[in-house]
Amino acid sequence: MNPSPTPKATEKEYQEGGIDATLRPRHWDxxxxxxxxxxxxxxxxxxAKKRSETGEHILxxxxxxxxxxSLAHLVAREMNTNIRVTSGPAIERVGDLASILTNLLPNDILFIDEIHRMNKLIEEVLYPAMESRTLDIIVGKGPSARTIQLELPPFMLIAATTRPGLLSGPLRSRFGASFRLDFYEDEDIQKIIRRSAALLNVAAEPAAIGRIAAAxxxxxxxxxxxxxxxxxxxDVHPDRTDSNRAQKSETVITDRIAAAALGLMEIDDQGLDPMDRKILEIVITKFNGGPVGIQSIAAAASEDTDTLEEVYEPYLMQLGLLERTARGRVATARAYSHLGIATPQQRILLA
Ligand SMILES: Nc1ncnc2c1ncn2[C@@H]1O[C@H](COP(=O)(O)OP(=O)(O)O)[C@@H](O)[C@H]1O
Ligand SMILES: [Mg+2]
Incomplete structure (x- = not known):
């Protein structure tokens, strides 16, 4: 078996695989x-380097x-080791994991993406591997079955998850360190856009960069x-107002172009796309602003709950448009005002 199976791409996660790869940071800096x-x-x-050890397992x-x-790849570079990439859903059988583990070379990094989607039975094979670098394999069947223990080379597991809450306690406790990545500051997003523009060989006006960053x-x-x-x-509709650059036939993203491109995607000034707005609208108009369960929102929006929870909700909550309560999701006053809908209180005052 191929020791580095291509991760089975969930559509959302990998659809930008092409540009992800070109624009991925190559160096720590x-x-x-x-x-x-x-x-x-x-x-x-x-x-770890000082002690000539393999680093601790990281979540x-x-x-x-x-x-x-990107960070997992940078760690591999920093430690000067190979990285084997797989993902929770790609490991379908215990044998798949056994084969990946036994094919590791000393000090390799094993990267398991979307580890929260890994089958629980397979998870149990991972525990002794993480803890004591052993792999327990059952050979034979029935009364004659016996367990043999294989010793694994030292390796470092880096696991990634969008849903840490779905990880079992035993699995979580086996990581030596756990890091949570936060949303980026606007300034950092602008820096990333400038770097990417340079790599893609396009010029972008500062205002255009600001506008794209905001969205x-x-x-x-x-x-x-x-x-x-x-x-x-x-490239399709060059902005001819900047004749200097137009003559050099260089791609220039002016602020006007950035605004037009965002408008075409129906992305508003806060970065909300039609689905984000639909979610808020459902909570407000169909469920009186909430609280409402995620399943009900999913049904009304014809979207699956995982996508809602992993893709849409974190951002809506970050903007303070949606709140998560014990009884369900609630639209905030800010959500009403963003959609231009009067809150129940405002309606009373207006009446
Ligand atoms: N800190 C960063 N600095 C610069 N670019 C980044 C950074 N983090 C992510 N990116 C860009 O975003 C893309 C997606 O990042 P990725 O590591 O695939 O995210 P995740 O695995 O968390 O979904 C990368 O290919 C890279 O171009
Ligand atoms: Mg990823």
Missing amino acids: EYIGQQHVKKNLKILLDA LSGPAGLGKT ARFTPRVANRLLKRARDYA
Whole structure:
């Protein structure tokens, strides 16, 4: 079996695989922001190097597109080791994991993406591997079955998850360190856009960069995707007002182009796309602003609950448009005002 099976891409996660790869930070210094995580991770890695050990197992969590996979690759570079990439859903049988583990070379990094989607039976095979570098394999069947124990080479597991809450306690406790990636500061998103623009060989006006950053959901992957769409738009409808550059036939993303490209995608000034707005509208108009369960929202929006929880909700909550309560999701006053709908209180006052 191939020791590094291609992760089975969930559509949302990997659809930008192409540009993710081109724009992925290659060096530690190119990894912008997340200073807190970088600093702590660096100490952990430096200490391991000093002791000539393999680093401790690391869990990276946080919403999609914030740089978990990039960070795993940078750790491999920093430790000067190979990285084997797989994902929770790609490991379908115990044998798949056994084969991956026994094919590791000493000091390899094993990266398991979406570890929360790993089958629980397989998870149990991972425990002794993480803890004591052993693999228990059952050979034979019935009364003659016996367990043999294989010793594994030293390896470092880096696992990534968008849903740390779904990890079992025993699994979580086996990581030596756990880092949560946060949404990025606007300034850092702008830096990432500038770097990507340079790599894609396009010029972008400062105002255009600001506009794209504001719509990027504080998320590098989204920033890169929007930049690329703006570039497409600029290539198809160049802004002729800047004649100097037009003559050089260089791709220029002016602020006007950025605005037009975002408008075409129906992304508003806060970075909300039609589905975000639909979710808020459902909570407000169908369920009186909530509280309402996620299943009911999913049914009304014809979207699955995982996507709602992993892709849409984190950003809506970050903006303070949606709140999660014990009884369900609640739209905030800010959500009403963003959609231009009067809150129940305002309606009373107006009446
Ligand atoms: N800190 C960062 N600095 C620069 N670019 C980043 C950073 N984090 C992410 N990116 C960009 O966003 C893309 C998506 O990041 P990725 O590591 O795949 O996110 P995740 O694995 O968390 O979904 C990367 O290919 C890279 O271009
Ligand atoms: Mg990833």
